[in-house]
Amino acid sequence: MDNTLQTEKFYYDNKIVKWFAYATILWGLVGMLVGLLAALQLVFPVLNLNTAATSFGRVRPVHTNAVIFAFVGNGIFMGVYYSLQRLCKARMFSDALSKLHFWGWQLIIVCAAVSLLAGYTTGKEYAELEWPIDILITLVWVTFGINMFGTIIKRRERHLYVAIWFYIATFVTVAMLHIVNSWEIPFTWMKSYSWYAGVQDALVQWWYGHNAVAFFLTTPYLGVMYYFLPKIANRPVYSYRLSIIHFWALIFLYIWAGPHHLLYTALPDWAQSLGTVFSVMLIAPSWGGMLNGLLTLRGAWDKVREDPVLKFIVVAVTAYGMATFEGPMLSLKNVNAISHFTDWTIAHVHVGALGWNGFLTFGVLYWLIPRIFKTNLFSQKLANWHFWIGTLGIVFYAVPMYWAGFMQSLAWKEFTPEGQLKYQFLETVTQMRPFYMMRSIGGTLYLLGAIMMTYNLIKTIRAGKAVNDEAAEAAPLAKTYVEHSGSHWHRWIERRPMQMMVLSLIVVGIGGLIEIVPTFLVKSNIPTISSVKPYTPLELQGRDIYVREGCYTCHSQMVRPFRSEVARYGEYSKAGEFVYDHPFQWGSKRTGPDLARIGGKYPNSWHFNHMYEPSSMSPGSIMPSYPWLFENDIDTAVMGAKIRAMQTLGVPYPEGFDKVANVELMKQAESIKQNLAGDKIEIKSNREIIALIAYLQRMGTDIKLEQKATTASNN
Amino acid sequence: MSVLYILVLASIAVAAFFLAAYVWSVRNDQFEDNKGAALRMLQDDEPTKQ
Numbered sequence: 001m002d003n004t005l006q007t008e009k010f011y012y013d014n015k016i017v018k019w020f021a022y023a024t025i026l027w028g029l030v031g032m033l034v035g036l037l038a039a040l041q042l043v044f045p046v047l048n049l050n051t052a053a054t055s056f057g058r059v060r061p062v063h064t065n066a067v068i069f070a071f072v073g074n075g076i077f078m079g080v081y082y083s084l085q086r087l088c089k090a091r092m093f094s095d096a097l098s099k100l101h102f103w104g105w106q107l108i109i110v111c112a113a114v115s116l117l118a119g120y121t122t123g124k125e126y127a128e129l130e131w132p133i134d135i136l137i138t139l140v141w142v143t144f145g146i147n148m149f150g151t152i153i154k155r156r157e158r159h160l161y162v163a164i165w166f167y168i169a170t171f172v173t174v175a176m177l178h179i180v181n182s183w184e185i186p187f188t189w190m191k192s193y194s195w196y197a198g199v200q201d202a203l204v205q206w207w208y209g210h211n212a213v214a215f216f217l218t219t220p221y222l223g224v225m226y227y228f229l230p231k232i233a234n235r236p237v238y239s240y241r242l243s244i245i246h247f248w249a250l251i252f253l254y255i256w257a258g259p260h261h262l263l264y265t266a267l268p269d270w271a272q273s274l275g276t277v278f279s280v281m282l283i284a285p286s287w288g289g290m291l292n293g294l295l296t297l298r299g300a301w302d303k304v305r306e307d308p309v310l311k312f313i314v315v316a317v318t319a320y321g322m323a324t325f326e327g328p329m330l331s332l333k334n335v336n337a338i339s340h341f342t343d344w345t346i347a348h349v350h351v352g353a354l355g356w357n358g359f360l361t362f363g364v365l366y367w368l369i370p371r372i373f374k375t376n377l378f379s380q381k382l383a384n385w386h387f388w389i390g391t392l393g394i395v396f397y398a399v400p401m402y403w404a405g406f407m408q409s410l411a412w413k414e415f416t417p418e419g420q421l422k423y424q425f426l427e428t429v430t431q432m433r434p435f436y437m438m439r440s441i442g443g444t445l446y447l448l449g450a451i452m453m454t455y456n457l458i459k460t461i462r463a464g465k466a467v468n469d470e471a472a473e474a475a476p477l478a479k480t481y482v483e484h485s486g487s488h489w490h491r492w493i494e495r496r497p498m499q500m501m502v503l504s505l506i507v508v509g510i511g512g513l514i515e516i517v518p519t520f521l522v523k524s525n526i527p528t529i530s531s532v533k534p535y536t537p538l539e540l541q542g543r544d545i546y547v548r549e550g551c552y553t554c555h556s557q558m559v560r561p562f563r564s565e566v567a568r569y570g571e572y573s574k575a576g577e578f579v580y581d582h583p584f585q586w587g588s589k590r591t592g593p594d595l596a597r598i599g600g601k602y603p604n605s606w607h608f609n610h611m612y613e614p615s616s617m618s619p620g621s622i623m624p625s626y627p628w629l630f631e632n633d634i635d636t637a638v639m640g641a642k643i644r645a646m647q648t649l650g651v652p653y654p655e656g657f658d659k660v661a662n663v664e665l666m667k668q669a670e671s672i673k674q675n676l677a678g679d680k681i682e683i684k685s686n687r688e689i690i691a692l693i694a695y696l697q698r699m700g701t702d703i704k705l706e707q708k709a710t711t712a713s714n715n
Numbered sequence: 716m717s718v719l720y721i722l723v724l725a726s727i728a729v730a731a732f733f734l735a736a737y738v739w740s741v742r743n744d745q746f747e748d749n750k751g752a753a754l755r756m757l758q759d760d761e762p763t764k765q
Binding site for chain 2: 009086087089157159161162227230231234235236237239240241268270274471472473474510514518522524525
């Protein structure tokens, strides 16, 4: 490059970084506090407070959404806005877009929390937000993208450092995942049905869900690692070549791994196998990246002993290594047969979330805030205390959950010598309570650490003075690039951010296309079952209540083809049973029993009493009570719109059914009311509980009826 | 399992794509300097004269 060029003076925008840092801290505390509430609700069901907005099924999505999109989300933007400006030697493209991005994201968070607590949910994990918020997310994400690419284009450093590739891949992949998975058909201004049904919905959802982990919790944080770790340790990354392999291999392989969330389900076998194979291969780039991070510190371990910032980062990268080793192991079918639906999964994600995301965020905050405020950290000692309390918190969280998961799964599978299931499901739940209590203690410790950090940082901020616009100097980019030997490695792509984005999109697109397209187009993947019929209007209303109350956060609807599950729940689930399920509700956790074949198992009165006070029917149950279902009326005003939406999605309701649906609904509700009256239960037929009972009694019965019919004809 | 035909074809296509990309990148001297970028990011660009 031409050395005679005049250097230019410009200013980095620290103010926006500061704002995102504050938001990260605030939402981190909120998200963790809500998590602690959810954890305690599993020990003391009374903490559900008998109110809709505070029951576990609504609180849990608030926790997951808050820690992922509010805490880590703001953490990503904090890291990106700080590092991107410095790596590009340029101020952010537009201060106005930065502000719009910041406030837009906070608005999304507030809307998300309010709407989730109010019961507006799509029923798809980590994609629960309803369609108007989905649109808002898309707009704000694009704002972020324009701001990022604008900055990259006006940069003064020609080379795009590895951290920026991770940011670009994050931007483009999250956009793709969000748009495809949120494809839904609205029928009111806050409610919609998923465009996809059953098996296909499950595949799209976990393609999204797993890659929310990959491209929201991992790739942007890897970018943050690749910038902040070398910067803090003041030594270059161990191997820049390895970082290239890490990047391309990671983004290519990750996208395929989604189906490992659906092993042994009704998803076609070939897709399950692809999920497993690619998950196992993921060890290579993941560990390559982890080692690249840790080896950057070679010869600097004396600094790690002294500096709490580096301690946090070392544990973060180590936790990344542990989680990315465990993930592939959990994707093996034989391991997954035990781990799936248990608290093992919860332990696994928390090693990643508390260790990798949490600790990396804390490390960056401790380093960044004093720099922006041109002062020293208020107390190194307090930060060290935070480090140890936080680490202990992770251990106290993860160990009981591993133990609980393993124990519960083995109990589910145990048979007596006579060939009967040894444990009632409820017994395996009550055994979990001490573990849930210990987990809450771990969570409390972790939260305590975060509170200490907040105090420490507030003191630091008070002692310093913010440099909102930090002066910097660099030579402008020469208009024409003169190639000369020895300095253009990986150069072509690194100088072309847009091509980089397109190539990243192609690389991440391959996996999704190959898994999703055949599942949609090859008919033999989802054999239809003639006895499977659409839900009646009352059942559909009941199903929407099931989704609204977040029943899927604790109950699966997927009987896997194991002896223990068939003995406990009934015939294993078939792909053809779910063709009218918009959205699918297979769930990912069995805090309560599977419900795929609950229909006809208990009388209506049992469900009635159980939903009013679960422990009256199941002593020791940790399920919340749902008293509001007994007071709220079924929302019949939207019945027609619901039917029409379903017809658009291809559900074969007859022409004009939307007009008469409410008549059908009342007929069925009346018959349930009469049936309950037979058991001396008085309830109006238009209460929500009636619809929920109708849905619960329908579940899984289509196949049961068919079997009865075949046995009858055989006799 | 008609899906196998799709998968085999797709695998070969993807493998070929990556092989071609790799050959291109080596021929294009993309792997010439693997130190510079890692070192440059460590330098701060504070103004020389305050």
